[in-house]
Amino acid sequence: MPVSKPPAPADAPPQRAPGSGESAVQRALKKLGLVRDIDFALYLPLRYEDETRIVPLASTREGDTAQVEGVITECEVVYRPRRQLLATLEDGSDTVQLRFFNFYPSQQKQLAPGSRVRVRGEVKGGFGPPGRPKGQSAPLGGSGPRAAGERGGYLFGRTMMHPTVKAAGTPLPLALTPVYGTTAGLAQPVLRRAVQAGLARAPLDDIVPAHLMPPRAWGLREALSFLHYPAPDVALATLEDHSHPAWQRLKAEELLAQQLSQLQARRERAAQRAPILRAPDGAGSLHAQLLGVLPFTPTGAQRRADGEVAGDLARAQPMHRLLQGDVGSGKTLVAALAAARCIDAGFQCALMAPTEILASQHFGKLVGWLDPLLAERGLRVAWLTGSQKKRERDAMAAAVESGEAALVVGTHAVISEKVRFARLALAIVDEQHRFGVAQRLALRGKAEGALEPHLLMMSATPIPRTLAMSYYADLDVSTLDELPPGRTPVITRLVAEHRRDEVIERIQGQLAQGRQVYWVCPLIEESEAVDLRNATATRDELAEALGERVQVGLLHSRMPTAEKQAVMAEFTAGTLHVLVSTTVIEVGVDVPNASLMVIEHAERFGLSQLHQLRGRVGRGAAASACVLLYATGDSGRVGEAARARLKAMVETADGFEIARRDLEIRGPGEFLGARQSGAPLLRFADLATDGRLLDWARELAPRLLDGHPELARRHVDRWLGTRAEYLKA
Ligand code: ADP
Ligand code: MG
Numbered sequence: 001m002p003v004s005k006p007p008a009p010a011d012a013p014p015q016r017a018p019g020s021g022e023s024a025v026q027r028a029l030k031k032l033g034l035v036r037d038i039d040f041a042l043y044l045p046l047r048y049e050d051e052t053r054i055v056p057l058a059s060t061r062e063g064d065t066a067q068v069e070g071v072i073t074e075c076e077v078v079y080r081p082r083r084q085l086l087a088t089l090e091d092g093s094d095t096v097q098l099r100f101f102n103f104y105p106s107q108q109k110q111l112a113p114g115s116r117v118r119v120r121g122e123v124k125g126g127f128g129p130p131g132r133p134k135g136q137s138a139p140l141g142g143s144g145p146r147a148a149g150e151r152g153g154y155l156f157g158r159t160m161m162h163p164t165v166k167a168a169g170t171p172l173p174l175a176l177t178p179v180y181g182t183t184a185g186l187a188q189p190v191l192r193r194a195v196q197a198g199l200a201r202a203p204l205d206d207i208v209p210a211h212l213m214p215p216r217a218w219g220l221r222e223a224l225s226f227l228h229y230p231a232p233d234v235a236l237a238t239l240e241d242h243s244h245p246a247w248q249r250l251k252a253e254e255l256l257a258q259q260l261s262q263l264q265a266r267r268e269r270a271a272q273r274a275p276i277l278r279a280p281d282g283a284g285s286l287h288a289q290l291l292g293v294l295p296f297t298p299t300g301a302q303r304r305a306d307g308e309v310a311g312d313l314a315r316a317q318p319m320h321r322l323l324q325g326d327v328g329s330g331k332t333l334v335a336a337l338a339a340a341r342c343i344d345a346g347f348q349c350a351l352m353a354p355t356e357i358l359a360s361q362h363f364g365k366l367v368g369w370l371d372p373l374l375a376e377r378g379l380r381v382a383w384l385t386g387s388q389k390k391r392e393r394d395a396m397a398a399a400v401e402s403g404e405a406a407l408v409v410g411t412h413a414v415i416s417e418k419v420r421f422a423r424l425a426l427a428i429v430d431e432q433h434r435f436g437v438a439q440r441l442a443l444r445g446k447a448e449g450a451l452e453p454h455l456l457m458m459s460a461t462p463i464p465r466t467l468a469m470s471y472y473a474d475l476d477v478s479t480l481d482e483l484p485p486g487r488t489p490v491i492t493r494l495v496a497e498h499r500r501d502e503v504i505e506r507i508q509g510q511l512a513q514g515r516q517v518y519w520v521c522p523l524i525e526e527s528e529a530v531d532l533r534n535a536t537a538t539r540d541e542l543a544e545a546l547g548e549r550v551q552v553g554l555l556h557s558r559m560p561t562a563e564k565q566a567v568m569a570e571f572t573a574g575t576l577h578v579l580v581s582t583t584v585i586e587v588g589v590d591v592p593n594a595s596l597m598v599i600e601h602a603e604r605f606g607l608s609q610l611h612q613l614r615g616r617v618g619r620g621a622a623a624s625a626c627v628l629l630y631a632t633g634d635s636g637r638v639g640e641a642a643r644a645r646l647k648a649m650v651e652t653a654d655g656f657e658i659a660r661r662d663l664e665i666r667g668p669g670e671f672l673g674a675r676q677s678g679a680p681l682l683r684f685a686d687l688a689t690d691g692r693l694l695d696w697a698r699e700l701a702p703r704l705l706d707g708h709p710e711l712a713r714r715h716v717d718r719w720l721g722t723r724a725e726y727l728k729a
Contacts, residue, residue: 028186029194038718040198041224042250042683045178048239051120052172052232057158058093060123067120068096069168075111087111089119096123096158098165110165118170121163175229199228207715208704214252214696216245223249242686248693251685255697256704257719258682260712262474263701269474272452274318275425279344287340289373294333301482302330306337308478309456313341313426319454325480326655327615328487331458334480335428336366338456343379343406347425350408350443350453352415354431356385356561357568361590362430363409374406384410384419387561415442423448428456460612460655481656490618492626492650494602503598503627504545511550511577515595515622519580520613522601531582532556538600539580546578555581592620602628602649603642607662610649641665 022030034040051067060066070091077085085100085108098119100107110117182191204221206213218226223246230239238244242251279285291298298306305323312319325331339349351366353359367381374380382396382405393413399405403422408414427443447453495503507517519542521535535556543552553567553576570576572591579594597617602610610628618624628646630638638646648661685693704712 024185025190025194028183029191031183032181032186034194034198037198037202038204040195041202041204043180043195043198044227044684046181047179048176048230048236049120049179050232051177052174054118054172056093057091057096060158062123062125064123065121066123067118069118070116072111072113072115072117075108075113077108085111089117094158096160098163099159099161101162107165110167116168118166118168119160119163120166121160124159124161125157174231176232176234178228195228199224207711207718208253208256208700209711212700212704214248214693217252218245218249220249220253222246242684242689247684251690252693252696253715254682254684254719255690255694256700257716258685259694259697259701260705261716261720263705264712264716266474267705269320269452270317272318273316273450274447274452274454275345275347275423276316277313277342277345277347277425277454279341279346285340285344286370286373286377287337287344290336290340290369293369293373296484298333299330299480299482299484301325301480302334302337305334305478305480308476309334309338310341312476313338313345313454318452319426319456319476320474321456321476321478323456323458323478323480325458325460326483327460327612328483328619329480329655330484331430331460331480332362332366334478335430335456335458336369338426338428339366339370339407342426342454343374345425347423348400348403348406348408348421349426349428350414350421350424350446351428352410352412352430352443354411356387356411357564358431359383359385359409359411360565361568365590367407367409370407377406378404379406380404381407381409384408384413384416385561386411386413388413415446419446421446421448424453425451426454426456428458430458431460460615486621487618488621488623489653490614490624490626492614492628492653494628494630494646494650496632497600497629498632500629503629504542506625506627507542507578507596507598508546510596511546513595513622514593516571516574516576516591516593517578518594518597518613518616519578520597520599521580521582522604532558535580535582542578542580550578551576552578552580555579557582590619591616593622595620595622595624596627597625598627598629600629601631602646603630603638605645607645607648607658607665610645611653611655611658614649614653 029035032043034043049065053067054069055066057066057068057070060068068089068091070089073088073090073095075085075087077083082101085098085103087098089096089098096119098111098121178192178195179188180191180195182188204224206219206221210217210219226234226246227239227244227250234244239247279287282288305325309319309321309323312321323331323334335351339351342349351359351363353362371381380399382399384393384396384400388396396405397419400408401420401422408419408421413419424446427446429443443455444452510517519538521531521538535554539552539554543550546552551570553571555564555567559567567576567579571579574593594617597614599605599610599613605613614626617626626649628649630642630646632638644661644665648658648665652658652661701712704715
């Protein structure tokens with residue numbers, strides 16, 4: 001097994017600046033998450049450079065990254081077409097022109113004619129302009145070659161732009177040189193030394209005994225040393241596709257840590273106590289009455305999920321269930337039924353959504369159903385949001401504390417320290433991925449005494465079943481895999497941006513039938529001010545194009561909540577016909593009369609985001625459409641991933657299929673990352689390809705936890721450190 005030794009550090013590790021608590025370098029390192037030695041050791045290179053060989057210039061080809069060594073024959077600063085340092089290097093086989101637009105006097109000195117240097121960079125040109133024989137360098141000082149050197153015509157023959165330059169003759173490294181992802185203010189060599197030092201210091205003994213690891217697994221230290229400094233003869237493809245045995249070791253360890261910590265969390269939960277929520281299912285129960293007032297019949301999937309929740313609530317262990325279902329699958333009803341069961345048992349239920357608009361939109365209907373039924377029982381619904389006036393909030397908080405508010409609906413305000421529940425037993429979190437772990441933890445602390453509340457999390461961005469089952473060892477999952485009947489599928493069309501006029505016609509067609517339209521502008525993350533300007537311009541443009549009789553409204557994240565709510569109310573009431581919106585969040589509304597959604601710059605949105613947006617139409621019986629406008633020409637190019645996203649949108653409307661494609665396009669790390677704020681991500685393993693390792697980890701985790709709890713603890717600690725706590729939330 002080839003194991004290369006990392007070269008000895010050339011310099012001392014970065015020093016702390018005198019007098020300051022934390023140096024700029026340390027701050028930059030921290031930004032990359034590099035604090036403990038193990039963090040450094042696990043910070044793998046993005047790619048490698050081969051500095052182990054010196055090649056003759058004559059053997060290099062256009063586009064090669066090559067390391068050559070030779071003598072500088074000429075060096076001068078020229079000023080046309082712009083100031084630059086030009087040097088010529090000769091290695092006996094050919095010459096290469098070195099060009100630097102930014103350079104220091106020290107570099108100029110290093111490149112003084114006569115010096116022997118080693119340079120490394122990408123070779124451009126080498127063929128010269130038409131008419132010159134291949135491989136022969138251009139005559140210098142000819143017909144203005146320096147001025148003509150711009151615009152990619154490499155009149156100088158072989159050229160390297162900004163190559164790295166070292167003194168010639170230093171020993172060649174034995175291993176490939178790692179290149180790490182870095183951040184502003186942190187030079188690659190500094191980062192490289194820091195990683196090297198961390199790697200050397202980190203305790204990397206094999207915690208899990210070798211006989212328990214997958215067969216032929218490398219040792220951890222061996223694997224990491226190799227991944228930072230691979231032997232030059234390694235098949236780079238096996239590092240790139242992570243199939244190399246050294247990678248297998250890392251992935252196995254990571255998956256094991258993830259499974260162990262989830263298993264631990266599950267066992268801890270089994271030891272916790274929650275109120276038993278069991279009430280007679282008689283005709284007089286809130287649950288039964290709610291079913292009675294519904295204007296529709298629950299789907300089979302809703303009934304099944306309700307049953308699964310009921311089973312959990314009737315146990316003395318806290319429920320920890322994820323309810324996932326496509327947009328429009330009717331999760332809110334399942335939440336309402338759960339709340340009713342909780343209230344029937346004499347307890348309080350809290351319902352939270354990430355924004356006020358979502359809270360009122362998602363739960364408005366539910367409250368409408370439950371409020372009259374609660375009133376008959378002398379109970380009520382309390383609203384708690386951040387924008388409430390103090391007096392109102394105090395009154396609500398008092399109702400929560402007295403227990404009169406059986407159902408508490410709102411945003412994060414629900415878990416604010418000041419809110420005390422009389423008998424909280426069930427917490428329901430909508431759009432769970434948008435709540436931080438701290439918030440979920442705070443919720444847990446709101447139950448009575450030593451009891452924990454039951455937790456139901458809802459997510460409209462479904463995770464493919466297999467992934468959910470294996471990744472969330474610690475969650476129970478209910479899936480709404482059936483849409484309520486009577487929905488007409490939404491037709492999705494891709495339209496190039498320059499065909500905007502056709503889209504306007506389409507809007508007019510819908511408006512003429514009394515329908516309503518959403519127009520979504522992309523969020524430009526850097527600047528809300530720019531977003532606002534764009535959206536306002538779009539609103540004005542649409543208002544102009546559609547004529548006076550059409551009311552076009554605008555919704556933007558910068559608007560005060562009250563104003564947002566007023567706009568939403570108008571759109572819901574139908575007095576606004578077209579709603580221009582920038583923020584994806586705020587479109588989480590339910591207006592069945594809206595039949596057309598236009599998404600501008602659709603190529604900039606994520607796939608599940610697009611799918612979520614599309615879910616806002618097709619909620620009524622009318623045929624609905626979603627138009628994805630994509631940029632052409634100057635305003636942007638649609639990249640490969642973006643094209644795959646748009647294609648998926650046209651080809652399928654099934655949220656699970658969308659999730660599967662999203663996973664394929666993005667890879668699970670990012671896929672879960674976008675959904676799981678705070679949960680530890682898999683940095684190395686890839687659930688799409690590492691199913692076998694995952695099976696191994698799932699099988700080993702309980703055995704290790706039972707047989708060697710101390711080893712299990714150390715292993716989790718090494719891999720997840722402080723993040724392990726988060727998993728338990
Ligand atoms: P989501 O899963 O996206 O949160 P909602 O709970 O908002 O979906 O439900 C979407 C719409 O479907 C709502 O208008 C809701 O009242 C309606 N709905 C829910 N369940 C049914 C059902 N079984 N039959 C008909 N309509 C339903
Ligand atoms: Mg919902």
